[in-house]
Amino acid sequence: MKQTACALDCYDACKIIMDESGFPKIKGDADHPSGNGALCTLLNKSIHEEARIEKPRINGVEVGMDEAMHAVTEAFKAPKSLLWRGSGNMGVMQEITNLFMKKVGGTLTKGSLCDAAGEAGIIEGRGVNKGLPLEQIKKAETVVIWGRNVTVTNAHLMPFLEGKKIVVIDPVKTAIAKKADFHLQIRPRTDFYIAVLLARFVYMEDGQHDEWLEEFASEYEDFYDFTREHRIKPILEYCCTHLGEMGQILEHMRNKKVVFLVGTGVQKYSIGHSALHAIDSLAATLGLFGKEGCGVHYLSNSKLGFENPFDVKCNTVQKATTDFASFDTVLVQGGNPAESMPDSTRVRTGLESVENLIYFGLYENETSKRAKIVIPAKNFFEKVDVRLSYGHQYIHKMNKIVESNIGISEYEFTKQLFAAFGFESLESEETYIEGWLDQCGEEEGEYISPAYEALPYEEGFGEDGDDEFVFMDEFDDTFINTKSLTKIRTSKKNKITDERLWLLSPKTNKSLNTQFNRGTTVQLHPELGYTEGEEVLLSSEHGSHSFIVHLNEDLRPDCALVSSNTIGVNFLTPAIVSDEGDNACYQEVKVEVKRV
Numbered sequence: 001m002k003q004t005a006c007a008l009d010c011y012d013a014c015k016i017i018m019d020e021s022g023f024p025k026i027k028g029d030a031d032h033p034s035g036n037g038a039l040c041t042l043l044n045k046s047i048h049e050e051a052r053i054e055k056p057r058i059n060g061v062e063v064g065m066d067e068a069m070h071a072v073t074e075a076f077k078a079p080k081s082l083l084w085r086g087s088g089n090m091g092v093m094q095e096i097t098n099l100f101m102k103k104v105g106g107t108l109t110k111g112s113l114c115d116a117a118g119e120a121g122i123i124e125g126r127g128v129n130k131g132l133p134l135e136q137i138k139k140a141e142t143v144v145i146w147g148r149n150v151t152v153t154n155a156h157l158m159p160f161l162e163g164k165k166i167v168v169i170d171p172v173k174t175a176i177a178k179k180a181d182f183h184l185q186i187r188p189r190t191d192f193y194i195a196v197l198l199a200r201f202v203y204m205e206d207g208q209h210d211e212w213l214e215e216f217a218s219e220y221e222d223f224y225d226f227t228r229e230h231r232i233k234p235i236l237e238y239c240c241t242h243l244g245e246m247g248q249i250l251e252h253m254r255n256k257k258v259v260f261l262v263g264t265g266v267q268k269y270s271i272g273h274s275a276l277h278a279i280d281s282l283a284a285t286l287g288l289f290g291k292e293g294c295g296v297h298y299l300s301n302s303k304l305g306f307e308n309p310f311d312v313k314c315n316t317v318q319k320a321t322t323d324f325a326s327f328d329t330v331l332v333q334g335g336n337p338a339e340s341m342p343d344s345t346r347v348r349t350g351l352e353s354v355e356n357l358i359y360f361g362l363y364e365n366e367t368s369k370r371a372k373i374v375i376p377a378k379n380f381f382e383k384v385d386v387r388l389s390y391g392h393q394y395i396h397k398m399n400k401i402v403e404s405n406i407g408i409s410e411y412e413f414t415k416q417l418f419a420a421f422g423f424e425s426l427e428s429e430e431t432y433i434e435g436w437l438d439q440c441g442e443e444e445g446e447y448i449s450p451a452y453e454a455l456p457y458e459e460g461f462g463e464d465g466d467d468e469f470v471f472m473d474e475f476d477d478t479f480i481n482t483k484s485l486t487k488i489r490t491s492k493k494n495k496i497t498d499e500r501l502w503l504l505s506p507k508t509n510k511s512l513n514t515q516f517n518r519g520t521t522v523q524l525h526p527e528l529g530y531t532e533g534e535e536v537l538l539s540s541e542h543g544s545h546s547f548i549v550h551l552n553e554d555l556r557p558d559c560a561l562v563s564s565n566t567i568g569v570n571f572l573t574p575a576i577v578s579d580e581g582d583n584a585c586y587q588e589v590k591v592e593v594k595r596v
C-alpha cells in the first residue's frame with residue numbers, strides 16, 4: 001500500500017492511500033482523524049480527466065526539456081525577474097524556487113489572493129494565527145458557520161458538525177444554511193457590523209465572560225464603548241436584519257460551547273481584516289479562547305512553528321496587483337494569474353508585454369496561452385513533498401505513487417537552474433523533505449504541526465502567550481461612507497435602492513479555482529426579471545463580460561453570483577489590496593446587469 005496526500009488548495013488536505021490494484025485507484029484513509037475514507041469528485045474524477053501539457057514549448061513550438069530549460073536559463077540573465085507563484089499545489093517543495101530567485105536577485109510577491117485580509121485581523125487581536133484543532137470543533141455545542149461554504153470547500157468537516165446547533169451567516173442559502181437551526185442571510189460586506197452589534201447585545205444582557213476577560217482581555221470596557229458608538233437601528237436596517245434575528249443567534253450562543261468556522265467569504269473586501277477582528281472580539285467577549293469546545297477556526301498559518309528553509313529575503317511586489325510589465329522575465333509557477341487575479345484586462349495587458357513569460361504548470365490556461373516558454377510540471381502523484389494544512393493540525397508525507405515521463409518537479413527545475421548558473425548550496429531533495437518532517441510532532445502515527453496546541457491561547461496571546469487579547473477600537477471604511485449609513489435605506493420588501501448588485505464569487509465543487517471545470521453562468525434571483533439561459537452583460541467600473549443567466553431563489557435579490565471558476569469573472573473585479581494584509585478584494589465591487 002502506498003500513501004500520499006492531496007495537494008489541491010483545500011481545507012481538508014486529505015491523506016490518500018493506493019492499494020495493490022495501483023493508480024488511478026486511490027481512496028481516502030478511513031482511519032485518519034481528519035478523513036472518512038472518501039475523497040472528493042475532484043480527486044475521484046476531474047484530476048484524471050484533465051488534459052496535461054505534455055511537452056515543453058518555446059514560442060508555441062514543442063521542444064525538448066533541455067532546450068526549454070536552456071531558454072529559461074537565458075531568460076533569467078535579464079536584469080529584472082519576477083516569480084509569481086499560485087496555489088495550484090500546496091506542497092512545501094513548491095517554494096524551493098525561492099532559493100533560485102534569491103541567487104539571481106529576483107523579485108517575489110507578498111500578500112495573497114486568498115485569506116490574508118482575515119489573517120491580518122486575527123493578528124491584530126491575537127498576535128498570532130494559530131489553528132483550532134479538529135477535536136475542539138467536535139466538542140462544541142453550537143457551530144456558527146460564517147462565510148464558509150463547508151459542504152463544498154471543506155466537506156470532510158461535516159462529520160465533526162453532527163448533533164450540533166448550526167447557525168449560518170451567509171448571503172446565500174447554501175446547502176448547510178438550509179439544514180441549519182438558524183440562517184442569517186446577511187447583506188454582503190456587513191459582517192463587521194453584525195459581529196459588533198452581537199457583542200454589544202452580549203454586554204447589554206451582561207453575558208460577557210468577566211472572569212476570563214479580566215485575565216486575558218482587560219480592555220473589554222473600552223470595547224463595549226466602541227460597540228456603543230454603533231447605532232443599532234440604522235445598522236440593523238443597513239444589514240437587512242432586525243433585533244429578532246440577533247436574538248435568535250444569541251440564543252444559540254448563550255452559555256454554550258461555541259465554535260465559529262469563519263471562511264474567506266467575510267474578507268474579500270478592503271475591510272476584510274475588520275470582519276475577522278470583530279468576530280474575534282465577539283468571541284473574546286464570550287470568553288471563547290483557550291477552552292474546550294470553543295474558539296474561532298479560520299484558515300490557519302500552516303507554517304507556524306516551522307523553520308522554513310525556503311524563506312528568503314528578496315524584493316517583493318504585491319501579489320494581487322503585480323505590474324507584470326515592469327519585469328523582463330516573469331516565471332508563473334502553479335498559477336493562472338490571467339484568470340485568477342483581479343482586473344483581468346490590466347493583468348493580461350501586463351503579461352503580454354513581458355519579454356520572457358515562463359509558465360510552469362500542469363494544464364493549458366489563459367496564462368499558458370500567453371507564455372513564451374512553457375514548462376510542464378509533474379503533478380503531485382509523481383513527486384515527493386510534504387503537505388501542511390490550513391484546516392487541521394495533521395501533516396502528510398507525500399510519496400511518489402506514479403512514475404511518469406511528463407514534466408519536471410520544482411526541485412528538479414531549481415536544481416537544473418542552479419547547475420546552469422554554477423550556483424552551489426542546494427541540498428538534496430530528501431534532505432529538505434526530512435528537514436520538514438523532522439520538525440513535526442507525532443500523534444497516533446501521524447505527523448502533526450509543531451505549533452499544535454490542544455487548547456490554543458490557553459495561556460494567553462501573542463507569540464509567547466504572555467500578551468492580552470487586543471480588542472478592536474477603530475473602524476474606517478472608505479468604500480461605503482458609514483457616516484451616511486442612515487441614508488442607505490432599504491424598502492420594506494428588502495429591495496435596495498442601489499440597482500447595482502454585489503458580486504459574490506465563491507468556490508464550486510466542480511473545480512479548484514481555475515483548475516478543472518470552468519463555468520459560464522451568473523446566478524440571479526428570479527425577482528430581478530431575467531430568464532433562465534439568456535445572455536447578459538455584467539459591468540463594473542473595472543470591466544465587463546457576458547454570462548448566461550441561471551436563476552436561483554437561494555440568493556438575495558441584491559447579489560449576482562459568479563463562482564470563482566467562471567470564465568471572465570475577474571474582468572469585473574478591482575486591482576486593489578485590502579487595507580491590511582495585502583489581500584485581493586474580489587467582492588469590493590458592484591455590478592450592473594444588462595440584456596445583450
Ligand SMILES: Nc1nc2c(c(=O)[nH]1)N[C@H]1C(S)=C(S)[C@@H](COP(=O)(O)OP(=O)(O)OC[C@H]3O[C@@H](n4cnc5c(=O)[nH]c(N)nc54)[C@H](O)[C@@H]3O)O[C@H]1N2
Binds near residue numbers: 009341507513570
Ligand atoms: N473572482 C474571484 N477570483 C478569485 C477568488 C475569488 O474568490 N473570486 N479566489 C482566489 C483564491 S482564494 C485563490 S487561492 C486564487 C487561486 O488562483 P491561482 O493560484 O492562480 O490557482 P489556479 O487558478 O487554480 O491555477 C493553478 C494552476 O497551477 C498549476 N499546477 C497544479 N499543480 C501544480 C504543480 O504541482 N506544479 C506546478 N508548477 N503547477 C501546478 C495548474 O496548471 C493550474 O492551472 O484564486 C483567486 N481568484
Ligand SMILES: Nc1nc2c(c(=O)[nH]1)N[C@H]1C(S)=C(S)[C@@H](COP(=O)(O)OP(=O)(O)OC[C@H]3O[C@@H](n4cnc5c(=O)[nH]c(N)nc54)[C@H](O)[C@@H]3O)O[C@H]1N2
Binds near residue numbers: 010114171262
Ligand atoms: N471544491 C472546492 N474546494 C475548495 C476550493 C475550490 O475552488 N473548490 N478552493 C479552495 C480555496 S483556494 C479556498 S481559499 C477555500 C475557500 O473556501 P470558503 O472559505 O468556503 O470560501 P468561498 O467559497 O469563497 O465563500 C464561502 C461563503 O462565503 C459567502 N459569502 C460571500 N460574501 C459574504 C459576505 O460578505 N459575508 C458572509 N458572511 N458570507 C459571504 C459565500 O456565499 C460562500 O457561501 O476553499 C478551498 N476549497
Ligand code: SF4
Binds near residue numbers: 013
Ligand atoms: S480537494 Fe480537498 S476534499 Fe478533495 S481530496 Fe483534495 S483535500 Fe480532499
Ligand SMILES: [Mo]
Binds near residue numbers: 009087113114115
Ligand atoms: Mo484560496
